[in-house]
Amino acid sequence: MTGKPLQDPADIFVFADDRPVTPQDLTPPSKPWRVLVVDDDPDVHISTAFALDLTWTLERPIELLRAESAAQARQILAENADIAVVLLDVVMETADAGLLLVDYIRRELGLSATRIVLRTGQPGYAPEHETLARYDINDYRSKSELTQHKLVSTLMAAVRAYEQVRTIEASRRGLQQIVLSSAELMQxxxxxxxxxxxxxxxxxxxxxxxxxxxxxxxxxxxxxxxxxxxxxxxxxxxxxxxxxxxxxxxxxxxxxxxxxxxxxxxxxxxxxxxxxxxxxxxxxxxxxxxxxxxxxxxxxxxxxxxxxxxxxxxxxxxxxxxxxYQDPLLGIANRASLIERIERTEHGSHALHRLILADIDDFNGINELMGHPFGDRVLQAVAQRLLDCLPAAVTVARVSGNAFGLFGANEALQADRVQRALEAPLSVAGQPFKVRLSMGCCEEADLSPSGADALKNASIALKHAKLQHRGALVCFDADMAQRSRHHAELLERLTAAFNDKQLFLVYQPQIDLESGAVIGLEALLRWRREDGQMVPPDRFIPVAEQSGLIDSLGLWVFKTACHDMQRLIAAGLAPKLMAVNVSVAQFKNPAFVGQIEQALLDSGLAANRVELEITESVAALGHGVVEPLLQRLRRLGFSVAIDDFGTGYSSLAYLERLPLDRIKIDREFVSQLQQGQEARIAALIAQLGAKLGLRVLAEGIEDAAVWRKLQAIGCHEGQGFHIAKPMPFDDLPAWLREWNTRAHG
CATH class of the missing domain: 3.30.450.40 (GAF domain)
Known part of the structure; x- marks a missing residue:
């Protein structure tokens, strides 16, 4: 039985509507407060309706629902969850019918907000206070005391309490929903x-x-x-x-x-x-x-x-x-994004992909000569050119300072397309600017499921391109990986050897070929492994240069040579110069000059007692870098020699501009004299040195005949096994004494 407004067909009374018009009459109807009257006495329903007629509570009217038994009340309550107040007779079908209905409301229906007011016409059946509390009964009234005024007052208090409880419950539910929804939205x-x-x-x-x-x-x-x-x-x-x-x-x-x-x-x-x-x-x-x-x-x-x-x-x-996942300067994918793209891609025979690493050649020189803001514009222009020449399906990423990673399907990513795109000059700061890319490629067969490993393979290929085929494309292969692993292992052992003091210096004397006097010593780095085996310098020096370890190694060599030279000076055995080799990689270090200047101060050695030997490959740094650096070193007092002359960047114009003191003829040309061949190249170098006002020293003198031939072509300084093998410092004083005795004897 559903609840409905109380209408008693037996009601014979008709009341005239002489009530004045109220503000409520002029506003849209508000949702009424629903009140359920549960009583087995029909007169109670009539009197209650009469007492509450036209009653408004909290600006809303009252709607009465009637039930003449606990069973009817249960049905009404089950179908209407918005009942605000229940006016409940304690005793109906049974003495405990009212209390059982209360238990049904609270426990089974879970209507905690609904207010329950017990009414009884038999005071003897009134529940105890403990019962009122246990069943969450909100009020208890005797029917005889419920006059119209008291009934209205009781009902208003109950409705107000219902509204407050509903507000609290709604707030709690709403806040809980907000908390839950916020947690969901954050995911x-x-x-x-x-x-x-x-x-x-x-x-x-x-x-x-x-x-x-x-x-x-x-x-x-x-x-x-x-x-x-x-x-x-x-x-x-x-x-x-x-x-x-x-x-x-x-x-x-x-x-x-x-x-x-x-x-x-x-x-x-x-x-x-x-x-x-x-x-x-x-x-x-x-x-x-x-x-x-x-x-x-x-x-x-x-x-x-x-x-x-x-x-x-x-x-x-x-x-x-x-x-x-995005490079802030270029607005393209970065290394992490590229790795993720590689790992997301399904690799297989039906979908072949490739990875290309493209590195801008000589980018450090661009930064040094033109400034970093210009270098940034070059990067932006290269990135835009790559984006323009490649399909959108190809990922273009910046993986390091001046290296780009390109990843996509083979038909979309073609190296020759990239190379052709960079043939035309870029527009940088409104001016045409030409760049060249060296590239390392990793094909589908060598693309590891790990994006980082795929990048490592492409990096190995790129490194080979930079070292041996600048401006070209080199593809990764298994042998390349093997060589790279050997390189990495050698670097690891070299680093450990340096830290464990397994590296040491030997010194090879340099003499005046006319007088036989010792004019200098060349400091040479050696590595003896723990098992006693020697590692050739041409194996470990390139590894140190490529890894950057040469900066630390070179500085240690310089400090040690200066210290040993001071010991010879103190013993009265020192020649005029100590020659120390300097790598091109050291020249690239902005702190290089300051470091060796400080090392001189620490040792107390004068700069004019040190000769720095450089190779012709320093020309690759550009005359705008090399000349000012050498001039600065000369001003400090250092001598400068070109080592292995004739085997590298032999530009005569470049040689004429460089502030040099000596040229060293490489042993390759000296060995021709030993084999009985004509010494045309060696003679030409000696003549060139004389024309430029430079001293000329020959390396690799193995016998007296070569010594005499060198004198004949105008070379007056030399070193080699015929004179002395490189020796550790502890053997050097005795050798110097013996040689000086023979030379002056």
Missing amino acids: LSGLQRFADGVLTQVAALLGVSPHGLVCAQGPAPGGPYTVLAAAGPFVALINQPLDALNGHPALAHLRRALKNQCSQWGATETVLYVGSERGLDMAIYLPTPLPHDEITRQLLDVLCVNLSACLRNLDLVQRLQLVA
């Missing part, structure tokens, strides 16, 4: 998924279908507004600009909310505004009128605050993703 990645979740959660809080839309700015503050999520009649607007709503009333409401940065309420719509600190704001439109209850409006305010926090967190996550 969503991407602004569009977040917006879709927001629409669902707001509609759930209002208890309506999610028919509406969400618009937001993106991706940067000040950008246009776009519909990110929509449902119902607005679903076709997803990803459309907000202006696509033109002609719909929602557009004006949304614009007003976004302009005023506050929520808007209308007779037929609700617009919620969600702002963030960075200006990325959002508006939610629902064709639902303003909620009547204050608690829902307050909960909506709380929800907007929470959504604002979620939006800020989402914005932070998106910015972190940009930092994690």
Whole structure:
């Protein structure tokens, strides 16, 4: 039996409506408070209806529902969860019928907000106070004492308590829903998924279908507004600009909310505004009128605050993703993004892919000569050229300072297309600028499922290209990987040997071929392994140069040679010069000059007692770098010699410009004399040295005949096994004494 307004057909009374017009008569009807009267006496229902006729409580009318038994009451209560007050007779079918109904209301139906007022016409059946508390009975009245005034007062108090409990429960449920929805929204990645979740959660809080839309700015503050999520009649607007709503009333409401940065309420719509600190704001439109209850409006305010926090967190996550996966200078993918793309790709025979690493040759020189801002523009121009020449399906990423990673299907990513694209000069700062790329390629067969390993293989190929085929493409192969592993193992052992002091210096004397006097010593680095085996310098020196370890090694060699020279000076055995080899890699170190200057100060040795031997390959650094550096060293007092002359960058014009003191003829040309061949090249170098005013020293003198031939062609200084093998410092004083004795004897 469903509840209905109390209408007693036996009622014979008719009352004239002489009540004055009230404000309630002029306003739309409010939802009434529903009161269930449970009593087996029909007269009680009539008298209650009479007493409460036209009664308003908390600005809302009263609607009476009747039940003449506990069974009827159970059915009504099961079908109507919004009953505010139950006026319940204690004794009906049975003495405990009323209390059993109370237990049903509280325990089975879970109606904790409904207020229960017990009424009884038999005071002897009144429940104890313990019973009232145990069953959560809110009031108890005797029917005889319930005059109209007292009944109305009792009912008003009960309704007010019901409203307060409902408010508390609604607040608790709403806040719980907000907390849960905020947690769910925080799990969503991407602004569009977040917006879709927001629409669902707001509609759930209002208890309506999610028919509406969400618009937001993106991706940067000040950008246009776009519909990110929509449902119902607005679903076709997803990803459309907000202006696509033109002609719909929602557009004006949304614009007003976004302009005023506050929520808007209308007779037929609700617009919620969600702002963030960075200006990325959002508006939610629902064709639902303003909620009547204050608690829902307050909960909506709380929800907007929470959504604002979620939006800020989402914005932070998106910015972190940009930092994690995008290069800030070029706006393209970075190394991490490229690795992820490689690992996401399904590799197999049906879909062949390749990875290319492209490195800008001599980029350090560009930075040094033109400045870093210009270098940044070069990088931007190269990135744009690569993006323009390759299909969108190819990932273009910056993987290191001046290296780009290219990954895609074979038909889309072709090395010759990249090379042709870079043949034309770039436009940098409004001027044409030519660059060259060295490239390392890794084909499908060598693409490891690990993106990092795939990059490592391509890097090995790139390193080979940089060392042996600059400006060309080198493809990775298994032998290359094996050599790279050996290189890495050798570097590891070399580093350990350096730290464990397994490296040492030997010294080879240099003499004047005319007088036989010792004029200098060349410091040479040696490595003896723990097993006593010697590692040739031509094996470990290139490894040190390529790895950067040469900076530390070279400085240690310089310090040790200076220290040993001071010991010879103290013993009265020192020749004029100590020659120390300097790698091109050391020249590239901006701290090089300062380091050796400090080492001289620490040792107390004068700079004019040291000769720095460099190779012709320093020319690759460019005369704008090398000449000022050598001039600075000369001003400090150092002598400078070109080692192995004739085997490298033998530009005579370049040689004439360099501030040099000596040329060293490489042993390759000296050995021709030993084999009885004509000494044309050696003679030419000796003549060139004389013309330029430079001393000339020959390396690799193995016998007296070569010594005499060198004298004959005008070479007056030399070193080699015929004179002395390189020796450790402890053997050097005795050798010097013996040689000097013979030379002056």
